[in-house]
Amino acid sequence: MGCGTSKVLPEPSENCYVSFVKSVVNYSHRGKSFEDEPQKCKGKQKDIWNIGVALLQPHVQQPTVKDVQHGDSKVARYRAKFDPRVTARYDIKALIGRGSYSRVVRVEHRATRQPFAIKMMEVEAEEGREVCESELGVLRRVSHPNVVQLVEVFQSPRRIYMVLELATGGELFDRVIAKGQFTERDAARALQMALNGVAYLHSLGITHRDLKPENLLYYHPGSDSRLLVTDFGLASFGNKYPRGREGGGEHGERGGSGAGGFGDGRFPRDSGSGGDLTGEVGRGNGGDKEDNSVSQCDVNRDLGGGGRRDWSMMTTCGTSEYMAPEVISRIPYTCQVDMWALGVISYILLSGSMPFEDDSRPRLYRAILRGRYSFHGEPWPSVSNQAKDFIERLLVVDPSSRLTATHALHHPWLVTMVASFSSMTNLHRSISQNLRRRASRSSASSSCCPSSTGCKSSRSRNQGTTHSEAPLLASTAH
Numbered sequence: 001m002g003c004g005t006s007k008v009l010p011e012p013s014e015n016c017y018v019s020f021v022k023s024v025v026n027y028s029h030r031g032k033s034f035e036d037e038p039q040k041c042k043g044k045q046k047d048i049w050n051i052g053v054a055l056l057q058p059h060v061q062q063p064t065v066k067d068v069q070h071g072d073s074k075v076a077r078y079r080a081k082f083d084p085r086v087t088a089r090y091d092i093k094a095l096i097g098r099g100s101y102s103r104v105v106r107v108e109h110r111a112t113r114q115p116f117a118i119k120m121m122e123v124e125a126e127e128g129r130e131v132c133e134s135e136l137g138v139l140r141r142v143s144h145p146n147v148v149q150l151v152e153v154f155q156s157p158r159r160i161y162m163v164l165e166l167a168t169g170g171e172l173f174d175r176v177i178a179k180g181q182f183t184e185r186d187a188a189r190a191l192q193m194a195l196n197g198v199a200y201l202h203s204l205g206i207t208h209r210d211l212k213p214e215n216l217l218y219y220h221p222g223s224d225s226r227l228l229v230t231d232f233g234l235a236s237f238g239n240k241y242p243r244g245r246e247g248g249g250e251h252g253e254r255g256g257s258g259a260g261g262f263g264d265g266r267f268p269r270d271s272g273s274g275g276d277l278t279g280e281v282g283r284g285n286g287g288d289k290e291d292n293s294v295s296q297c298d299v300n301r302d303l304g305g306g307g308r309r310d311w312s313m314m315t316t317c318g319t320s321e322y323m324a325p326e327v328i329s330r331i332p333y334t335c336q337v338d339m340w341a342l343g344v345i346s347y348i349l350l351s352g353s354m355p356f357e358d359d360s361r362p363r364l365y366r367a368i369l370r371g372r373y374s375f376h377g378e379p380w381p382s383v384s385n386q387a388k389d390f391i392e393r394l395l396v397v398d399p400s401s402r403l404t405a406t407h408a409l410h411h412p413w414l415v416t417m418v419a420s421f422s423s424m425t426n427l428h429r430s431i432s433q434n435l436r437r438r439a440s441r442s443s444a445s446s447s448c449c450p451s452s453t454g455c456k457s458s459r460s461r462n463q464g465t466t467h468s469e470a471p472l473l474a475s476t477a478h
């Protein structure tokens with residue numbers, strides 16, 4: 001699901017991947033017994049032990065010929081690509097999907113029979129390494145019900161295997177289409193979960209930079225499922241954090257006082273115990289930036305224009321239809337770019353159509369820069385003014401006037417809709433019609449679409465990528 005065809009990757013950074021690997025390997029040389037330690041560690045720290053264990057465990061259990069012959073041939077093919085240390089612990093069950101640098105498979109833990117997803121990333125090529133480093137850099141630090149959870153990591157010279165919690169509920173829009181009924185309340189509930197995850201990330205100084213419907217997955221198929229923010233391949237720590245400018249994010253979600261800064265998710269904070277372990281992980285590629293894990297956007301606001309200049313990012317990346325004006329303009333930006341993307345997602349969620357859409361990328365970028373979109377056509381006449389107000393406050397060209405994640409969570413539309421039990425207009429028919437119409441149009445034109453039908457595979461490795469420093473509009477002009 002979603003529009004993946006015009007993703008723009010960031011410029012490579014310097015050796016971040018190496019610094020992550022070093023941080024884990026260094027730890028492994030301290031002469032401690034990894035096997036003895038996990039029960040002493042709680043929550044996130046236990047996961048970190050797992051990372052160490054996975055890197056160190058030497059036992060090798062090759063998949064047997066019988067294994068391969070008896071398995072489904074496709075699964076067997078993928079299983080053969082897996083490091084024996086991984087297959088020793090996890091039974092590869094099925095291929096879920098492929099990304100530009102990754103394959104995701106459903107697995108079962110051999111001992112506990114628990115299902116997980118493993119994202120296998122190719123790290124030989126520099127771009128794959130960068131994306132992997134970015135993803136791991138975030139996943140190692142986060143723990144929140146609305147952010148996909150990393151369980152452990154295996155490393156081989158060519159590949160990284162990330163064991164993740166398995167999301168079986170499908171992408172955001174798959175569910176919209178599958179349901180016979182979809183109301184503003186449903187949209188608000190989904191957006192509230194996405195916003196909770198994003199507010200948490202922002203409180204840690206993490207900007208996702210590629211929020212879109214296909215990166216929002218339901219944990220399970222039930223109607224009460226959590227929604228998970230996934231795919232941190234383009235995420236950033238807002239890499240110009242000055243030290244000692246902690247502003248106390250609005251969520252009180254920061255981690256302990258150590259460098260770990262995990263915030264309060266499902267796991268207890270571990271700031272006190274296991275000090276050097278936390279420190280070691282904190283010194284990964286996050287480095288000293290982690291000390292300032294505050295809500296970057298709120299601090300930017302407090303600091304005014306000068307602060308914004310110091311604290312923002314420059315790299316152009318993301319998926320065109322969801323890119324904020326400041327990203328397209330290549331001016332320094334902040335985590336508010338995620339809020340723009342959430343505005344785009346909100347618009348699609350309530351209508352099945354895109355606010356900004358054009359086959360010509362320069363025209364698309366111009367429309368975004370002007371913030372020009374409309375609420376014309378079905379089902380907009382049936383959508384409440386408060387819902388439109390919510391979108392209007394997110395799709396604001398000036399990022400400092402755009403709602404922050406925390407403010408969005410307090411918007412009256414979201415608050416009243418989430419709490420509401422009254423029956424509401426069913427928007428499903430118009431939304432799914434719009435999604436389907438767009439899907440068939442885009443499969444004809446090989447363009448992107450916000451529907452599950454025919455879009456996912458159209459996202460190709462190099463399509464729409466740029467490493468240029470020139471303004472996007474100039475570099476793509478006619």
Ligand SMILES: Nc1ncnc2c1ncn2[C@@H]1O[C@H](COP(=O)(O)OP(=O)(O)OP(=O)(O)O)[C@@H](O)[C@H]1O
Binds near residue numbers: 148
């Ligand atoms: N934890 C997970 N549980 C279930 N499915 C997942 C999980 N993580 C990723 N997927 C699915 O696996 C597929 C590949 O995902 P991946 O993140 O590797 O690539 P992508 O985001 O689709 O593409 P790209 O890497 O180009 O951004 C997608 O369909 C995604 O929804």
